[in-house]
Amino acid sequence: MSEDTPHYLLDHTDRELRRLDLQGELYRDVTTRALRDAGIGEGMQVLDIGSGSxxxxITAGRLVGPTGSVLGIDRGAAAIRDARAKAAAAGLEHVLFEQHEIDDFRTASSFHxxxxxFVLMHQQDPGRALRAAARHVRPGGVIVMIESHMELLRTGGHSTPHSPLYETIVDFKARVVRAAGADLEAGGRLRATFRAAGLPEPTCRLEAHAEGGADSRYYGYVEQSVLSMLGEAARAGIDTFDEASAKGIGDRLRDEVVAAGGSLISWPVVYAIARLP
Ligand SMILES: C[S@@+](CC[C@H](N)C(=O)[O-])C[C@H]1O[C@@H](n2cnc3c(N)ncnc32)[C@H](O)[C@@H]1O
Incomplete structure:
Protein backbone atom coordinates (compact mmCIF):
# COMPACT_ATOMS: atom_id res chain seq x y z
CA MET A 1 0.00 0.00 0.00
CA SER A 2 1.43 3.37 -0.95
CA GLU A 3 1.80 6.32 1.44
CA ASP A 4 -1.13 8.12 -0.11
CA THR A 5 -3.52 5.17 -0.32
CA PRO A 6 -6.79 6.14 1.39
CA HIS A 7 -6.83 4.30 4.72
CA TYR A 8 -10.57 4.56 5.42
CA LEU A 9 -12.16 1.20 6.20
CA LEU A 10 -8.97 -0.74 5.83
CA ASP A 11 -8.79 -1.96 9.38
CA HIS A 12 -12.03 -4.02 9.34
CA THR A 13 -12.74 -3.98 13.05
CA ASP A 14 -15.70 -6.06 14.13
CA ARG A 15 -17.72 -2.84 14.47
CA GLU A 16 -16.81 -1.85 10.91
CA LEU A 17 -17.80 -5.28 9.54
CA ARG A 18 -21.18 -5.03 11.33
CA ARG A 19 -21.63 -1.55 9.84
CA LEU A 20 -20.99 -3.05 6.40
CA ASP A 21 -23.70 -5.65 7.15
CA LEU A 22 -26.23 -2.95 8.02
CA GLN A 23 -25.17 -0.94 4.99
CA GLY A 24 -25.64 -4.08 2.92
CA GLU A 25 -29.24 -4.39 4.13
CA LEU A 26 -29.93 -0.77 3.32
CA TYR A 27 -28.51 -0.97 -0.19
CA ARG A 28 -29.57 -4.53 -1.08
CA ASP A 29 -32.62 -3.48 -3.08
CA VAL A 30 -30.74 -0.98 -5.23
CA THR A 31 -27.90 -3.48 -5.64
CA THR A 32 -30.28 -6.22 -6.79
CA ARG A 33 -31.91 -3.77 -9.20
CA ALA A 34 -28.56 -2.70 -10.62
CA LEU A 35 -27.41 -6.31 -11.11
CA ARG A 36 -30.73 -7.27 -12.73
CA ASP A 37 -30.68 -4.18 -14.98
CA ALA A 38 -27.25 -5.33 -16.13
CA GLY A 39 -28.67 -8.74 -17.05
CA ILE A 40 -26.82 -10.69 -14.37
CA GLY A 41 -28.57 -14.03 -14.03
CA GLU A 42 -28.42 -17.84 -14.09
CA GLY A 43 -25.10 -19.47 -14.88
CA MET A 44 -22.95 -16.33 -15.11
CA GLN A 45 -19.44 -15.98 -13.71
CA VAL A 46 -19.03 -12.77 -11.75
CA LEU A 47 -16.08 -10.91 -10.20
CA ASP A 48 -16.84 -8.57 -7.25
CA ILE A 49 -14.06 -6.10 -6.36
CA GLY A 50 -13.71 -4.79 -2.79
CA SER A 51 -16.17 -7.42 -1.57
CA GLY A 52 -15.95 -6.39 2.12
CA SER A 53 -18.17 -8.52 4.33
CA ILE A 58 -23.93 -12.96 -1.96
CA THR A 59 -26.64 -10.91 -3.69
CA ALA A 60 -25.03 -11.76 -7.05
CA GLY A 61 -24.66 -15.40 -5.97
CA ARG A 62 -28.40 -15.71 -5.50
CA LEU A 63 -28.99 -14.28 -9.01
CA VAL A 64 -26.51 -16.54 -10.81
CA GLY A 65 -27.52 -19.68 -8.87
CA PRO A 66 -25.40 -22.83 -8.45
CA THR A 67 -24.69 -23.13 -12.18
CA GLY A 68 -22.87 -19.79 -12.00
CA SER A 69 -20.17 -18.51 -9.68
CA VAL A 70 -19.05 -15.36 -7.89
CA LEU A 71 -15.51 -14.52 -6.80
CA GLY A 72 -15.22 -11.66 -4.31
CA ILE A 73 -11.78 -10.12 -3.84
CA ASP A 74 -10.72 -7.79 -1.02
CA ARG A 75 -7.40 -6.72 0.49
CA GLY A 76 -8.64 -7.32 4.06
CA ALA A 77 -8.11 -10.74 5.67
CA ALA A 78 -10.83 -10.22 8.31
CA ALA A 79 -13.31 -9.17 5.63
CA ILE A 80 -12.54 -12.31 3.61
CA ARG A 81 -13.04 -14.55 6.67
CA ASP A 82 -16.33 -12.84 7.49
CA ALA A 83 -17.60 -13.04 3.90
CA ARG A 84 -16.67 -16.75 3.61
CA ALA A 85 -18.55 -17.53 6.82
CA LYS A 86 -21.61 -15.68 5.54
CA ALA A 87 -21.64 -17.45 2.18
CA ALA A 88 -21.23 -20.81 3.93
CA ALA A 89 -24.07 -20.04 6.36
CA ALA A 90 -26.27 -19.14 3.37
CA GLY A 91 -25.35 -22.46 1.66
CA LEU A 92 -23.85 -20.62 -1.32
CA GLU A 93 -20.92 -22.87 -2.24
CA HIS A 94 -20.51 -21.14 -5.59
CA VAL A 95 -19.69 -17.80 -3.89
CA LEU A 96 -15.96 -17.69 -3.11
CA PHE A 97 -13.67 -15.06 -1.61
CA GLU A 98 -9.95 -14.47 -2.02
CA GLN A 99 -7.59 -11.88 -0.58
CA HIS A 100 -6.10 -9.67 -3.31
CA GLU A 101 -5.33 -6.07 -4.17
CA ILE A 102 -7.42 -5.09 -7.19
CA ASP A 103 -4.38 -3.94 -9.18
CA ASP A 104 -2.40 -7.11 -8.43
CA PHE A 105 -5.16 -9.65 -9.01
CA ARG A 106 -4.26 -12.22 -11.70
CA THR A 107 -6.41 -15.13 -12.87
CA ALA A 108 -6.73 -17.54 -15.76
CA SER A 109 -10.52 -17.12 -15.64
CA SER A 110 -12.51 -14.54 -17.53
CA PHE A 111 -15.82 -13.30 -16.19
CA HIS A 112 -19.22 -12.47 -17.69
CA PHE A 118 -18.40 1.60 -2.57
CA VAL A 119 -14.91 0.64 -3.66
CA LEU A 120 -13.91 3.12 -6.37
CA MET A 121 -14.52 5.98 -3.90
CA HIS A 122 -11.57 4.64 -1.91
CA GLN A 123 -9.09 4.48 -4.79
CA GLN A 124 -6.39 7.05 -5.39
CA ASP A 125 -6.88 6.50 -9.11
CA PRO A 126 -10.31 4.90 -9.66
CA GLY A 127 -9.92 4.85 -13.46
CA ARG A 128 -6.76 2.79 -13.16
CA ALA A 129 -8.34 0.36 -10.66
CA LEU A 130 -11.40 -0.09 -12.87
CA ARG A 131 -9.23 -0.61 -15.95
CA ALA A 132 -7.18 -3.26 -14.11
CA ALA A 133 -10.32 -5.11 -12.95
CA ALA A 134 -12.05 -4.84 -16.33
CA ARG A 135 -9.22 -6.83 -17.98
CA HIS A 136 -10.79 -9.93 -16.45
CA VAL A 137 -14.13 -9.42 -18.25
CA ARG A 138 -14.69 -11.31 -21.48
CA PRO A 139 -15.86 -9.59 -24.70
CA GLY A 140 -19.58 -8.85 -24.51
CA GLY A 141 -19.41 -8.88 -20.71
CA VAL A 142 -20.92 -6.27 -18.43
CA ILE A 143 -19.55 -3.91 -15.77
CA VAL A 144 -21.68 -2.60 -12.91
CA MET A 145 -20.31 -0.13 -10.36
CA ILE A 146 -22.35 1.32 -7.50
CA GLU A 147 -20.87 4.34 -5.77
CA SER A 148 -21.85 6.85 -3.12
CA HIS A 149 -22.85 10.36 -4.14
CA MET A 150 -22.85 11.59 -0.52
CA GLU A 151 -21.90 15.14 -1.47
CA LEU A 152 -25.49 15.69 -2.70
CA LEU A 153 -26.71 15.72 0.92
CA ARG A 154 -24.29 18.54 1.71
CA THR A 155 -26.33 20.92 -0.43
CA GLY A 156 -28.95 20.94 2.36
CA GLY A 157 -31.66 18.76 0.84
CA HIS A 158 -31.07 15.94 3.33
CA SER A 159 -34.29 16.18 5.33
CA THR A 160 -37.86 17.48 5.20
CA PRO A 161 -38.54 19.32 7.43
CA HIS A 162 -34.97 20.30 8.17
CA SER A 163 -33.44 18.04 10.85
CA PRO A 164 -30.65 19.81 12.76
CA LEU A 165 -29.36 16.52 14.19
CA TYR A 166 -29.21 14.86 10.77
CA GLU A 167 -27.39 17.90 9.40
CA THR A 168 -24.75 17.49 12.12
CA ILE A 169 -24.43 13.79 11.31
CA VAL A 170 -24.19 14.37 7.55
CA ASP A 171 -21.52 16.99 8.14
CA PHE A 172 -19.58 14.70 10.52
CA LYS A 173 -19.65 11.72 8.19
CA ALA A 174 -18.72 13.75 5.14
CA ARG A 175 -15.75 15.35 6.93
CA VAL A 176 -14.47 12.04 8.25
CA VAL A 177 -14.82 10.26 4.90
CA ARG A 178 -13.12 13.13 3.11
CA ALA A 179 -10.34 13.37 5.71
CA ALA A 180 -9.63 9.70 5.09
CA GLY A 181 -9.07 10.37 1.41
CA ALA A 182 -12.31 8.97 0.00
CA ASP A 183 -14.26 10.70 -2.74
CA LEU A 184 -17.75 11.88 -1.70
CA GLU A 185 -18.68 12.43 -5.33
CA ALA A 186 -17.51 9.09 -6.69
CA GLY A 187 -21.08 8.34 -7.87
CA GLY A 188 -21.28 11.59 -9.81
CA ARG A 189 -17.89 10.88 -11.31
CA LEU A 190 -18.68 7.35 -12.54
CA ARG A 191 -19.00 8.44 -16.16
CA ALA A 192 -15.56 10.03 -16.03
CA THR A 193 -14.13 6.99 -14.24
CA PHE A 194 -15.49 4.62 -16.90
CA ARG A 195 -14.02 6.87 -19.59
CA ALA A 196 -10.65 6.98 -17.80
CA ALA A 197 -10.72 3.17 -17.66
CA GLY A 198 -11.19 3.01 -21.44
CA LEU A 199 -14.71 1.56 -21.08
CA PRO A 200 -17.83 2.36 -23.11
CA GLU A 201 -20.08 5.20 -21.89
CA PRO A 202 -22.24 3.74 -19.08
CA THR A 203 -25.91 4.27 -18.37
CA CYS A 204 -26.25 5.77 -14.87
CA ARG A 205 -29.04 6.00 -12.33
CA LEU A 206 -29.21 7.90 -9.03
CA GLU A 207 -31.11 6.41 -6.07
CA ALA A 208 -31.78 7.23 -2.43
CA HIS A 209 -34.37 6.28 0.18
CA ALA A 210 -36.62 8.84 1.83
CA GLU A 211 -36.59 7.20 5.28
CA GLY A 212 -38.94 8.01 8.13
CA GLY A 213 -41.52 6.64 10.54
CA ALA A 214 -40.91 4.89 13.82
CA ASP A 215 -39.85 1.51 12.42
CA SER A 216 -37.12 2.43 9.94
CA ARG A 217 -33.80 0.63 10.44
CA TYR A 218 -32.05 3.68 9.05
CA TYR A 219 -31.66 5.37 12.46
CA GLY A 220 -29.74 2.35 13.76
CA TYR A 221 -27.54 2.32 10.66
CA VAL A 222 -26.74 6.00 11.13
CA GLU A 223 -25.72 5.38 14.76
CA GLN A 224 -23.57 2.37 13.84
CA SER A 225 -21.91 4.27 11.08
CA VAL A 226 -21.08 7.24 13.35
CA LEU A 227 -19.71 4.85 16.01
CA SER A 228 -17.58 3.01 13.44
CA MET A 229 -16.02 6.31 12.33
CA LEU A 230 -14.98 7.59 15.77
CA GLY A 231 -11.43 6.23 15.50
CA GLU A 232 -10.94 7.78 12.09
CA ALA A 233 -12.53 11.04 13.31
CA ALA A 234 -10.14 11.23 16.27
CA ARG A 235 -7.16 10.68 13.95
CA ALA A 236 -8.43 13.56 11.78
CA GLY A 237 -9.07 15.83 14.80
CA ILE A 238 -12.86 15.88 14.23
CA ASP A 239 -14.54 15.92 17.65
CA THR A 240 -18.25 16.40 16.82
CA PHE A 241 -19.07 13.13 18.62
CA ASP A 242 -17.43 10.83 21.14
CA GLU A 243 -18.56 7.35 22.20
CA ALA A 244 -20.94 8.76 24.85
CA SER A 245 -22.60 11.34 22.60
CA ALA A 246 -22.83 8.95 19.63
CA LYS A 247 -24.55 6.19 21.62
CA GLY A 248 -28.30 6.64 21.41
CA ILE A 249 -28.06 9.02 18.46
CA GLY A 250 -30.30 6.70 16.42
CA ASP A 251 -33.10 7.01 19.01
CA ARG A 252 -32.67 10.77 19.15
CA LEU A 253 -32.89 10.97 15.37
CA ARG A 254 -36.00 8.76 15.34
CA ASP A 255 -37.66 10.97 17.98
CA GLU A 256 -36.88 14.12 16.01
CA VAL A 257 -38.12 12.74 12.67
CA VAL A 258 -41.24 11.09 14.08
CA ALA A 259 -42.21 14.23 16.05
CA ALA A 260 -41.87 16.31 12.88
CA GLY A 261 -43.59 13.68 10.69
CA GLY A 262 -40.59 14.14 8.41
CA SER A 263 -38.20 12.15 6.30
CA LEU A 264 -34.45 11.79 5.87
CA ILE A 265 -32.72 11.23 2.55
CA SER A 266 -30.34 8.29 2.83
CA TRP A 267 -26.84 8.42 1.35
CA PRO A 268 -27.52 8.64 -2.41
CA VAL A 269 -25.87 6.17 -4.76
CA VAL A 270 -25.29 6.13 -8.49
CA TYR A 271 -25.07 2.88 -10.38
CA ALA A 272 -23.38 2.73 -13.74
CA ILE A 273 -23.66 -0.10 -16.28
CA ALA A 274 -21.56 -0.58 -19.40
CA ARG A 275 -21.29 -3.53 -21.76
CA LEU A 276 -18.04 -4.38 -23.51
CA PRO A 277 -18.12 -4.71 -27.30
C1 LIG B 1 -16.69 0.41 1.89
S1 LIG B 1 -16.17 -1.24 1.75
C2 LIG B 1 -17.47 -1.88 0.70
C3 LIG B 1 -17.63 -3.37 0.81
C4 LIG B 1 -18.68 -3.99 -0.09
N1 LIG B 1 -18.41 -3.77 -1.50
C5 LIG B 1 -20.06 -3.49 0.25
O1 LIG B 1 -20.61 -2.68 -0.49
O2 LIG B 1 -20.59 -3.93 1.29
C6 LIG B 1 -14.80 -1.17 0.65
C7 LIG B 1 -14.01 -2.47 0.61
O3 LIG B 1 -13.08 -2.42 -0.47
C8 LIG B 1 -11.83 -2.95 -0.04
N2 LIG B 1 -10.82 -2.31 -0.88
C9 LIG B 1 -10.61 -0.98 -1.08
N3 LIG B 1 -9.63 -0.78 -1.96
C10 LIG B 1 -9.17 -2.01 -2.34
C11 LIG B 1 -8.18 -2.44 -3.26
N4 LIG B 1 -7.46 -1.57 -3.94
N5 LIG B 1 -7.97 -3.76 -3.43
C12 LIG B 1 -8.73 -4.66 -2.73
N6 LIG B 1 -9.69 -4.30 -1.85
C13 LIG B 1 -9.94 -2.99 -1.66
C14 LIG B 1 -11.75 -2.58 1.43
O4 LIG B 1 -10.87 -3.46 2.12
C15 LIG B 1 -13.20 -2.71 1.87
O5 LIG B 1 -13.51 -3.99 2.35
Missing part, protein backbone atom coordinates in the same frame (compact mmCIF):
# COMPACT_ATOMS: atom_id res chain seq x y z
CA UNK A 54 -19.67 -10.18 1.24
CA UNK A 55 -23.08 -8.60 0.75
CA UNK A 56 -22.74 -7.76 -2.97
CA UNK A 57 -21.19 -11.14 -3.83
CA UNK A 113 -19.57 -9.56 -15.27
CA UNK A 114 -17.51 -7.26 -13.07
CA UNK A 115 -19.34 -5.69 -10.13
CA UNK A 116 -18.36 -3.47 -7.20
CA UNK A 117 -19.95 -1.23 -4.59
Missing amino acids: GDVS ALIGR
